[in-house]
Amino acid sequence: MAELREAGFELDFIGQLREQARYWGVDPRPAFPILMKWLPKMSWPPLRSDIARTLSHKSLKPVAAPVLIAEFKREVDPTVKSSGLSREAAAIALEVVADESFFDQIAELALAPSYGELREPLVDALAKMKHPRRAEVLEALLDDEHMCWAAIDNIGKKGFYELRDKVKPFLQTEDKRLRKLVEKSLERLDKAEAKAAEKARKAAERKARKTRSGQAAS
Numbered sequence: 001m002a003e004l005r006e007a008g009f010e011l012d013f014i015g016q017l018r019e020q021a022r023y024w025g026v027d028p029r030p031a032f033p034i035l036m037k038w039l040p041k042m043s044w045p046p047l048r049s050d051i052a053r054t055l056s057h058k059s060l061k062p063v064a065a066p067v068l069i070a071e072f073k074r075e076v077d078p079t080v081k082s083s084g085l086s087r088e089a090a091a092i093a094l095e096v097v098a099d100e101s102f103f104d105q106i107a108e109l110a111l112a113p114s115y116g117e118l119r120e121p122l123v124d125a126l127a128k129m130k131h132p133r134r135a136e137v138l139e140a141l142l143d144d145e146h147m148c149w150a151a152i153d154n155i156g157k158k159g160f161y162e163l164r165d166k167v168k169p170f171l172q173t174e175d176k177r178l179r180k181l182v183e184k185s186l187e188r189l190d191k192a193e194a195k196a197a198e199k200a201r202k203a204a205e206r207k208a209r210k211t212r213s214g215q216a217a218s
Contacts, residue, residue, distance in 0.1 A: 003034045014050040029059055036067045048074075048086035056093035065098045069105055072115075072122075084118060091121040095128070103131045110147070111140060120150045127154035135160045142166055149181065156185025159192025 004011055007030050020026035039051045052071055055064045071090040077083040110122040141151035155163050170182045
């Protein structure tokens with residue numbers, strides 16, 4: 001807190017910085033280097049979580065990604081109730097600050113079952129990136145009992161209709177909520193494929209017209 005006060009921030013707790021930025025127009029950016037420096041040094045999970053949440057700011061894309069990835073990887077003590085808070089907050093923040101240059105690192109974490117359900121924001125982060133391996137990673141996550149929901153949802157949202165046959169088997173699940181999600185995703189995939197087909201048709205027509213025009217001119 002001392003460093004933050006020296007930087008001009010009057011705070012009683014870290015989360016107050018988010019409140020000041022949101023409601024009072026305070027510019028939080030001068031505080032970010034201080035928070036990134038101190039996050040790896042903190043041990044109390046709620047404080048680490050508060051810092052990670054505060055680093056969820058678009059101006060930190062992608063500079064905050066390394067420290068947040070490191071925070072996500074930190075050991076969680078299953079005997080301490082709040083131990084996983086900072087990992088969850090780091091995952092959520094990475095959805096905001098990570099870019100394509102961190103795709104492989106985040107994909108590795110998202111594909112690691114040992115991190116459990118806290119990986120879901122990482123899956124969302126990967127799906128938002130324009131990276132050639134997006135569909136490949138989402139397909140792999142269909143086999144993950146904790147992440148298949150997020151994978152199905154993002155496959156539908158991103159229109160990866162080439163994965164339709166991988167999603168369809170989930171219609172046989174006994175979970176009504178999952179079936180509903182699958183149906184919605186399949187509907188999105190149908191629309192995406194139809195849109196792609198229409199785009200291809202128009203492109204072919206333009207090419208044909210151009211060819212005819214060239215022939216007529218000659």
